[in-house]
Amino acid sequence: xxxxxxxxxxxxxxxxxxxxxxxxxxxxxxxxxxxxxxxxxxxxxxxxxxxxxxxxxxxxxxxxxxxxxxxxxxxxxxxxxxxxxxxxxxxxxxxxxxxxxxxxxxxxxxxxxxxxxxxxxxxxxxxxxxxxxxxxxxxxxxxxxxxxxxxxxxxxxxxxxxxxxxxxxxxxxxxxxxxxxxxxxxxxxxxxxxxxxxxxxxxxxxxxxxxxxxxxxxxxxxxxxxxxxxxxxxxxxxxxxxxxxxxxxxxxxxxxxxxxxxxxxxxxxxxxxxxxxxxxxxxxxxxxxxxxxxxxxxxxxxxxxxxxxxxxxxxxxxxxx
Amino acid sequence: xxxxxxxxxxxxxxxxxxxxxxxxxxxxxxxxxxxxxxxxxxxxxxxxxxxxxxxxxxxxxxxxxxxxxxxxxxxxxxxxxxxxxxxxxxxxxxxxxxxxxxxxxxxxxxxxxxxxxxxxxxxxxxxxxxxxxxxxxxxxxxxxxxxxxxxxxxxxxxxxxxxxxxxxxxxxxxxxxxxxxxxxxxxxxxxxxxxxxxxxxxxxxxxxxxxxxxxxxxxxxxxxxxxxxxxxxxxxxxxxxxxxxxxxxxxxxxxxxxxxxxxxxxxxxxxxxxx
Ligand SMILES: Cc1cc2nc3c(=O)[nH]c(=O)nc-3n(C[C@H](O)[C@H](O)[C@H](O)COP(=O)(O)OP(=O)(O)OC[C@H]3O[C@@H](n4cnc5c(N)ncnc54)[C@H](O)[C@@H]3O)c2cc1C
Ligand SMILES: Nc1ncnc2c1ncn2[C@@H]1O[C@H](COP(=O)(O)O)[C@@H](O)[C@H]1O
Numbered sequence: 001x002x003x004x005x006x007x008x009x010x011x012x013x014x015x016x017x018x019x020x021x022x023x024x025x026x027x028x029x030x031x032x033x034x035x036x037x038x039x040x041x042x043x044x045x046x047x048x049x050x051x052x053x054x055x056x057x058x059x060x061x062x063x064x065x066x067x068x069x070x071x072x073x074x075x076x077x078x079x080x081x082x083x084x085x086x087x088x089x090x091x092x093x094x095x096x097x098x099x100x101x102x103x104x105x106x107x108x109x110x111x112x113x114x115x116x117x118x119x120x121x122x123x124x125x126x127x128x129x130x131x132x133x134x135x136x137x138x139x140x141x142x143x144x145x146x147x148x149x150x151x152x153x154x155x156x157x158x159x160x161x162x163x164x165x166x167x168x169x170x171x172x173x174x175x176x177x178x179x180x181x182x183x184x185x186x187x188x189x190x191x192x193x194x195x196x197x198x199x200x201x202x203x204x205x206x207x208x209x210x211x212x213x214x215x216x217x218x219x220x221x222x223x224x225x226x227x228x229x230x231x232x233x234x235x236x237x238x239x240x241x242x243x244x245x246x247x248x249x250x251x252x253x254x255x256x257x258x259x260x261x262x263x264x265x266x267x268x269x270x271x272x273x274x275x276x277x278x279x280x281x282x283x284x285x286x287x288x289x290x291x292x293x294x295x296x297x298x299x300x301x302x303x304x305x306x307x308x309x310x311x312x313x314x315x316x317x318x319x320x321x
Numbered sequence: 322x323x324x325x326x327x328x329x330x331x332x333x334x335x336x337x338x339x340x341x342x343x344x345x346x347x348x349x350x351x352x353x354x355x356x357x358x359x360x361x362x363x364x365x366x367x368x369x370x371x372x373x374x375x376x377x378x379x380x381x382x383x384x385x386x387x388x389x390x391x392x393x394x395x396x397x398x399x400x401x402x403x404x405x406x407x408x409x410x411x412x413x414x415x416x417x418x419x420x421x422x423x424x425x426x427x428x429x430x431x432x433x434x435x436x437x438x439x440x441x442x443x444x445x446x447x448x449x450x451x452x453x454x455x456x457x458x459x460x461x462x463x464x465x466x467x468x469x470x471x472x473x474x475x476x477x478x479x480x481x482x483x484x485x486x487x488x489x490x491x492x493x494x495x496x497x498x499x500x501x502x503x504x505x506x507x508x509x510x511x512x513x514x515x516x517x518x519x520x521x522x523x524x525x526x527x528x529x530x531x532x533x534x535x536x537x538x539x540x541x542x543x544x545x546x547x548x549x550x551x552x553x554x555x556x557x558x559x560x561x562x563x564x565x566x567x568x569x570x571x572x573x574x575x576x577x578x579x580x581x582x583x584x585x586x587x588x589x590x591x592x593x594x595x596x
């Protein structure tokens with residue numbers, strides 16, 4: 001049977017999130033014809049952002065009641081399209097949006113769900129997925145046994161698709177209305193830190209700090225991050241203690257990142273942290289404990305007190321700029 | 322409020338005990354410690370906080386029922402939850418190998434249909450499979466609203482919850498009316514993350530989950546723990562995802578220690594070419 005993939009885009013403030021392009025890369029690797037669904041208030045306008053990526057169609061579901069993401073309002077339209085347009089693979093990037101939405105869609109359409117996959121192998125029309133488990137300490141190879149399959153893909157492992165030119169046909173699709181359960185859930189607000197830095201998922205350089213930074217977290221790391229145009233990340237311990245805001249957490253249960261350059265500063269290197277950054281191209285660790293596990297994954301380790309080493313690093317970089 | 326908390330026990334790799342893969346490409350858990358899934362311990366703590374006055378954690382206002390799909394030897398995890406304050410436990414006898422998120426979610430739906438809780442409170446993910454799906458699946462099977470990755474929960478009487486969800490880039494606040502499904506994130510056990518309708522505004526809990534006193538551990542042995550069969554709950558349940566093999570992650574090439582900040586900058590520029 002000919003397969004046919006539906007990529008679900010993610011919208012934020014009227015635009016398509018760049019993370020969507022990881023799911024597009026997945027769809028290209030699968031190799032079957034694919035469509036991209038842009039769903040949300042303002043989708044009609046945002047759809048133009050994804051017409052040059054080789055999708056057969058860009059489907060647009062634009063409805064005023066889809067202004068803020070609530071799973072119970074988004075999932076029914078995805079499920080209805082899978083049926084009416086006969087998609088058999090449904091893919092979304094494993095952001096917090098994708099992780100919330102994909103399983104509910106899977107349950108609606110009776111599909112198996114492969115979460116957070118880092119790779120796909122296509123063999124004679126059969127897909128197998130590779131996915132990290134046990135905090136990245138093992139990779140499982142798995143297959144979905146149902147005819148329909150839902151997949152969420154790791155942004156850190158599927159590089160954002162490059163535009164391939166051309167223009168996909170744009171087609172408006174009807175809003176299938178909310179689930180009955182939507183009557184029992186109400187969007188209240190979305191608080192997001194005024195972050196002028198690049199997103200952790202997209203940054204070329206990340207400067208991450210741990211518990212060791214204490215109240216000086218921003219004072220010590222910001223000058224370095226500013227200089228390098230870097231995103232700032234944190235360990236769980238730094239977030240739990242309130243030194244860094246929770247959305248900065250990198251790790252098994254936080255953001256999974258794979259920048260060109262990752263600084264782990266005053267971070268011990270617990271497996272849960274490593275699970276979120278081991279895929280970085282170059283890792284630098286600064287830690288005063290020469291035996292800290294972070295040094296086992298660091299390409300360049302500096303055993304030093306971070307409170308002197310980081311300001312020195314800033315001075316050195318400025319001097320050489 | 323009656324709360325159902327699904328809990329699982331997991332083989333936990335840490336920095337000392339590394340996971341092994343057997344010659345036939347299966348996960349070998351020998352040497353690993355079996356622990357309750359940390360997120361499920363947080364869910365139990367959250368359920369306790371939601372069914373009490375924070376100033377008097379001995380008296381429960383409502384009921385907390387813990388449920389596990391797993392083998393007999395995993396019962397100690399249920400007993401541990403009873404010792405911290407849960408009222409009753411249910412174990413659905415099953416081999417881990419016959420389960421996946423979907424089978425668990427279908428089984429939970431069957432239990433909810435019988436138990437009729439106001440809230441199903443789960444961990445956001447199990448740290449062995451790292452799947453992050455059971456809450457969302459069971460919400461759909463029940464036709465209930467879902468609030469995943471909860472970092473804060475405030476109850477509004479016994480009718481509704483205000484949930485602060487940790488999402489990429491911030492916190493998304495939802496109000497759900499009960500019955501509902503909520504999955505909890507790491508920071509749900511911070512001192513002021515959960516407030517029940519019975520707890521005074523501003524009450525601060527100790528950070529993290531509560532420990533059971535010796536007396537409570539003894540008493541937990543007498544609390545009800547019933548066993549059911551998976552095949553009775555979900556006849557003919559089959560997995561929707563099958564694992565064929567496992568492998569260790571590729572090792573990272575050993576790095577070097579630099580002696581100074583100057584050397585670091587020089588290496589990053591000349592050798593790694595990332596600056
Ligand atoms: C279910 C679960 C999920 C988790 N998920 C995550 C996750 O997603 N991400 C995550 O990061 N963690 C996660 N953790 C927590 C993880 O296990 C560790 O506790 C955490 O990563 C430790 O953070 P840290 O390295 O900042 O703190 P610590 O372990 O306290 O390490 C601090 C380090 O700083 C060094 N140091 C101290 N002072 C200085 C100084 N002046 N100069 C230089 N170095 C100094 C110390 O030598 C030490 O190595 C999770 C845990 C659980 C149970
Ligand atoms: N075997 C199980 N028994 C009871 N609860 C489970 C089981 N597996 C998963 N869960 C629950 O579902 C949550 C999410 O798990 P998962 O979707 O597998 O990552 C866990 O935190 C538990 O609350």
